[in-house]
Amino acid sequence: MTDTTIAPATHGVTLTEAAAAKAASLLEQEGNDELKLRIEVQPGGCSGLIYRLYFDENMHDGDAVVEFGGVGLVVDQMSVPYLDGASIDFEDSIHKYGFSIDNPNAQGSCACGDSFH
Template identity: 75%
Template sequence: MTTTPATDLAGAAQKKAHGVALSDTAAAKVKSLLAQEGREDLRLRVAVQPGGCSGLIYQLYFDERFLDGDAAVDFDGVEVIVDKMSVPYLDGASIDFEDTIQKQGFTIDNPNAQGSCACGDSFH
């Protein structure tokens, strides 16, 4: 397992080995969720799966597995892994966490998405 360390400049996450960046805010939220789970063996897995009205959906979940071909980057103690099939779809994507009156949750800004459905849950 090879993990690439990530660094942030001026608070903005930079693109790394698997192409996915994790903001400082998102990393802090993931750390908080992991602390609630009480497990230190979990990683944040980001994947693209077929589904949704536009053809592809994002999957973000905690995973204890490290599969053959997974790419991993450590963001200040939060390991983000992406499977080899999802890497091309996620190259250049950035993950953030919003906590406002209008919205609470993780957001993904993906320059590879050519369009999305009205609800914003899927893309193509």
């Protein structure tokens, strides 16, 4: 008899401890245990591609989910190649507040920093 168990899909994106803690805090405020943090790449912006980072309770065929500190990070099948090796961080300082994405696959970005190629 063959094993028909399907291994969960994985992706190469990581969350720093600071990003996981901030996402967990925001998820707790939402009060919905079904929500996960989703990152995706879509066409748009000055350089051709943009990131979307948001909470989502829907799972789609081909989605890959990895847990970081109790936070599920979801990447759709089409975005995985663009995001492999990327890291999501969160900074709360006088100079910067918010999530940032360090992506070794981005070969350049526009002047405003909102898109990449």
